[in-house]
Amino acid sequence: MTGPRDDARPAIATLVGERVRSLRTSRHWSLDELAGRSGVSKGMVVQIEAGRTNPSIGTLVRIADAFGVTIARLVEDQRPPEIRVNGPAEYSVLWQGPAGGRATLFGGIDEPEFVEFWEWVLEPGEEQVSDDHAIGTREMAHVLTGSLTLRVGSVEVRVGAGQTALYPGDVPHVYRNDGAEQTRVHMVVTMPPGEFDRRAHRR
Template structure:
């Protein structure tokens, strides 16, 4: 399993643990309730709330969906609600590929709409598999450099430099680099407001 950078792991793990515990207790949910809603095991949630593990993007998405918040809400430091300018020290690298690729969360907005802004860098041969997000989630991916292979359900498309793909994020999807050079992608994720209980899909 690939995770965030080793040097960022302790700070991110502690912050995520505090946020998850605060959101859960604020709703008066037990760990069992959050586990049921998110599909993340109770044991993993215990580890996360204690700050003893750095969860994968997939796990963060499941937890954020259950609470009805963005991933950014779980990993970013609190900041003023109006105008804000961020830089590299504020960004969260939440995935690293085996060849040096990475997924960086630049920023997120929780109110009134849920929006996240990401940069993905996929080195040749790298792939990231994403589960389905909450119902109604959409993604917009603009390829800045290289070519990204996008798989959405049974549909596979090659998205070249300068092209933009708009597709549903509430079905399983994946990003892959089948080329010889790095693919750099700017991505916007939009989600409907509200909590999402994965048990309703069973």
């Protein structure tokens, strides 16, 4: 799994670093505290805050959960006005698969609702393995084309074009394309408000 692509938004590593550092210092957390709460190593947190790495989507999820914010809060250029119209130039591609698949964050809402809107494109044979998110996180995936093999915990189902799956995001889950054609999915993720400390919720 790779991090955000460099060509689309060359300043994303710097932006994420600034956001993470600002959110951490506003809470008076040390680097060790953020590392403990998120389950991300202190060394990686240092690299992120310095803008020296494009963190993977899994790392962004863990850090956003720790702060109690959406991933959009970490990667979008500014707090949205009352009405904001996004286009491709503002979208963030936060995962690219080995065969050309991608996960695109269209946008997110922070406070009082915590919602993210994604598009996932999986080429045949590609999969994305996701850790558990903050307790209470829910996901809704609507398959536009192809079919999606979805595993949530120990349960696996196949979701066809035109079908929608609703499932908990607070257990490990996997998205996979077992078909012969491209799978395209629109996904909504809702999260509970509040910071999430993984040290207090070890499974």
